Amino acid sequence: MATEKPIGLLLCNLGTPDAPTPAALRPYLAQFLSDPRVVEIPRLFWLPLLHGVILRVRPRRSAAKYASVWSDAGSPLAVWTQRQAELLGQRLRESGLPAPVLPAMRYGQPAVGTQLQALLDAGVQRVLVLPLYPQYSAATTASLFDGVADWVRRSRRYPELRFVNDYHDHSDYIAALTGSVRAHWERKGQRAQHLVMSFHGIPERNVRLGDPYADQCRNTARLLAQALQLQPEQYTVTFQSRFGPAQWLQPYTEPTLQALAKAGTRSVEVMCPGFVSDCLETLEEINIEARHTFLQAGGQAFDYIPCLNDSPAWIVALEHITEQHRAGWTTVPTQIT
Numbered sequence: 001m002a003t004e005k006p007i008g009l010l011l012c013n014l015g016t017p018d019a020p021t022p023a024a025l026r027p028y029l030a031q032f033l034s035d036p037r038v039v040e041i042p043r044l045f046w047l048p049l050l051h052g053v054i055l056r057v058r059p060r061r062s063a064a065k066y067a068s069v070w071s072d073a074g075s076p077l078a079v080w081t082q083r084q085a086e087l088l089g090q091r092l093r094e095s096g097l098p099a100p101v102l103p104a105m106r107y108g109q110p111a112v113g114t115q116l117q118a119l120l121d122a123g124v125q126r127v128l129v130l131p132l133y134p135q136y137s138a139a140t141t142a143s144l145f146d147g148v149a150d151w152v153r154r155s156r157r158y159p160e161l162r163f164v165n166d167y168h169d170h171s172d173y174i175a176a177l178t179g180s181v182r183a184h185w186e187r188k189g190q191r192a193q194h195l196v197m198s199f200h201g202i203p204e205r206n207v208r209l210g211d212p213y214a215d216q217c218r219n220t221a222r223l224l225a226q227a228l229q230l231q232p233e234q235y236t237v238t239f240q241s242r243f244g245p246a247q248w249l250q251p252y253t254e255p256t257l258q259a260l261a262k263a264g265t266r267s268v269e270v271m272c273p274g275f276v277s278d279c280l281e282t283l284e285e286i287n288i289e290a291r292h293t294f295l296q297a298g299g300q301a302f303d304y305i306p307c308l309n310d311s312p313a314w315i316v317a318l319e320h321i322t323e324q325h326r327a328g329w330t331t332v333p334t335q336i337t
């Protein structure tokens with residue numbers, strides 16, 4: 001029987017600047033926003049606008065926001081992604097099926113190509129690419145696969161590759177989310193009047209063109225609400241982080257919070273199930289900006305429920321997703337007669 005080829009994992013996230021400064025934001029945003037999967041506007045029109053206007057204004061504005069969530073260890077997104085890779089590696093070793101797990105970022109560092117090469121150099125012959133995006137979208141998941149393909153195109157020798165597309169309805173992911181909400185309720189000793197599940201938005205047009213992202217977000221929310229035994233009037237699914245003037249998925253998070261407060265909802269819990277690592281979009285946009293919006297509109301209590309980050313149930317979910325894909329790879333022994 002053939003021996004199993006050594007497997008490695010690439011645990012991938014979006015990427016983040018190296019520092020909360022305009023100088024570090026510029027190359028990060030330039031790489032991110034010139035990806036045709038992210039901004040689907042004709043290049044001839046978009047690139048002059050990006051370089052002539054957006055990259056002159058946005059780096060300063062975004063740097064100030066990053067500075068408000070940056071820690072001594074660095075950008076929260078980078079810190080959590082690194083930690084998740086370490087913990088998953090540790091769990092795989094403990095389960096008796098060890099495999100190196102390297103973190104990688106689609107934009108910025110550590111780059112996808114560098115980390116794939118590091119896995120190859122460590123003797124890995126099969127790589128499972130596991131995006132930290134539970135819901136598939138072309139802007140995130142497909143773009144990451146483009147990033148891997150760019151490295152493959154430049155490589156003389158590359159490993160066997162498997163890609164995880166999504167795990168938006170995976171029972172262990174839903175259980176980890178459910179556990180995080182229940183733990184929050186227990187800590188507080190009470191529940192807020194309303195739970196808002198806020199997902200990152202994408203343009204409406206992308207959905208019309210066939211992106212399954214919106215359906216997957218709503219399905220995750222439905223499964224989570226079911227597990228928490230919430231009635232439809234006890235929770236709302238919203239979309240945040242709109243970029244540019246086009247219509248994005250609705251309802252938008254901040255106007256929804258405003259409307260809830262104006263309609264007399266005094267207390268809300270807000271969570272971001274589509275983000276598994278706390279980052280700018282959760283810690284600043286939700287826990288700072290959206291909190292302010294809700295309280296300004298008359299709300300009394302705003303609780304942010306953190307992302308799954310390094311919670312044990314989430315690391316178990318990552319382990320199970322890995323094992324399910326590894327099983328699909330298991331060599332079928334061939335009989336030569």
Ligand SMILES: C=CC1=C(C)c2cc3[nH]c(cc4nc(cc5[nH]c(cc1n2)c(C)c5CCC(=O)O)C(CCC(=O)O)=C4C)c(C)c3C=C
Pocket residue numbers: 014015016017037038039058062075077133137139140200201202203241243274275278279280281
């Ligand atoms: C979770 C899934 C994400 C989707 C879908 C997504 C789509 C998307 N994003 C932009 C533009 C920006 N996003 C930015 C930050 C950012 N986005 C995600 C995730 C998704 N984006 C994360 C995890 C982060 C945080 C990164 C961090 O360092 O903490 C930013 C940069 C920040 C800023 O300047 O506002 C932009 C820009 C588009 C256009 C898009 C879909 C088409």
Ligand SMILES: [Fe+2]
Pocket residue numbers: 200241
């Ligand atoms: Fe984004």
Ligand SMILES: [Fe+2]
Pocket residue numbers: 241280281285
């Ligand atoms: Fe944002």
